Amino acid sequence: MYESVLQLYIMSMYQLQQFHHHQQPMMKMDSMRKRERNKSVDKERLQVMDLSGMSLDFLPKPSLDLATICKLDLSNNNLQEIPESLTARLLNVIVLDVRSNQLKSLPNSIGCLSKLKVLNVSANFIQSLPKTIENCRALEEVNANFNKLSMLPDTIGFELINLKKLSVNSNKLMYLPSSTSHLTALKVLDARLNCLRALPEDLENLINLETLNVSQNFQYLETLPYSIGLLLSLVELDVSYNNIKILPESIGCLKKLQKLSVEGNPLTCPPMEVVDQGLHVVMEYMQHKINSSDENKSKKKGWMVKIVKCGTFNIKHVRHGKRPEHAGYNMLKHQKINGLASPGLMGMLSPLRIFSPRRSFD
Structure with missing residues (x-):
């Protein structure tokens, strides 16, 4: 009798253990499903608030929780x-999006927007961007066209490491901050x-820049930095209507x-x-200028000497094969850029890239 009761007890304990063993992964699956449902609910809770074109002079008290807004459009009002x-x-x-309002400044609390990717403040009367904008490290696009900007925050390039597009046309900028050259994601x-007088000297860090437009600075912009030739991803360059002679x-x-x-x-x-003969002829002309600039080497201690000393360009013209000749300029011969001395590698090994202030923050 005693043995049979003991046997029943052992069997029941074994079955209970097996039941818990099978139930545990099911409970884990249930908890995972609940978390996923909560995430989807959170995503569904994020909303777009569109108050554009309503001639608003001030913002009404919002009817929903501001933390649930993923896009806020306040454009074309009188704010x-x-x-x-x-x-x-x-x-x-x-x-x-707060474009086309009457704004003269942006709130300092804009630095709290850690998830902000696109900021459009164009067509206002803003004279300067708050320094706290540097805290918006997720920013990928800033449009501040048609304002009254006379400067940008000095260290903007050290912080906005994800910025891909910076549009500041139609303002009163005299200079771009030197930190602009550290916007490595900029396209x-x-x-x-x-009213730009000059561009930052050290542009070689802009390794992803595809479009550079500094046109229509009229009499103010007279020169371009030599490092512009190290923008190896550059597809479009517009320097028209300035005062550039060389x-x-x-x-x-x-x-x-x-x-x-x-x-212009x-x-x-x-x-x-x-x-007038086109881009290809201009490129050959500039390459020929580098190859034939022996007499100017002693004067140029910067990028020119680096490129020539490393052997990027051959001083002697290439004599193998024939090239098509162009009317007006038929003596152009150049050597292709390749090898370890290419400007791409030189840009990567630039002291400014290695010792950039942004690295010190890392």
Whole structure:
């Protein structure tokens, strides 16, 4: 009798253990499904708030939780300010559009928008961007066209490491901050219709830049930095309607360049008869200038000496094979850029890239 009871007890304990063994993964699956459902609910809760074109002079009290807004469109109104308290609560906003208002400044609390990717503040009266914008490290696109900007935050390039497009055309900018050259993700830089006196000297870090437009700075912009020739991803360069007399010879290094706009400048090098024959002839002309600049080497201690000393270009013309000749310029011969001395590798090994302030923050 005692033995049979003991046997029943052991069997029941074994069955209970087996039941728990099978139930445990099922409970885990249930908890995972609940978490997934909660995530999907959270995504569904994020909403778009469109208050554009309503002639608003001030913002009404929102009827929903500001933390649930992923896109806020306040464009085409008469807003003169955006409350600090409102911006600080837009914790999940990804797109903020306040273009075409009467704004003279942006709230400092914009630095709280850690998820913000697109900011459009164009067509306002903004004189400067708040320094706190550097905290918006998820930013990929900034459109500040048609404002009254006279400067950008000095260290903007050290912080906005994901920025791909920066449009600041039609403002009053005299200079771009030197930190602009550290925007390594940047693909488009549009700074036309300003009062730019110069561009940052060290552009070689802009390894992804495809479009550079600094046209229509009129009498103010007289020179381009030699490092412009190390923008090896550059496809489109527009420097038209400035006061540039001489293009840097390094432009001949831009292998991917497909469009070069230089009209409206008092160019002497290259001469207009070369420019009129198209991009290919201009590129050959600039490459030939590098190859034949022996007498100028002693004067050029910067990029020119680096390129020539490393053997990127051969001083002697290539004599193998024949090249098609062009009317007006038929003596152009150059050697292809390749090997360890290419400007791409030189840009990667640049002291400014290795010791950039952004690295020190890492």
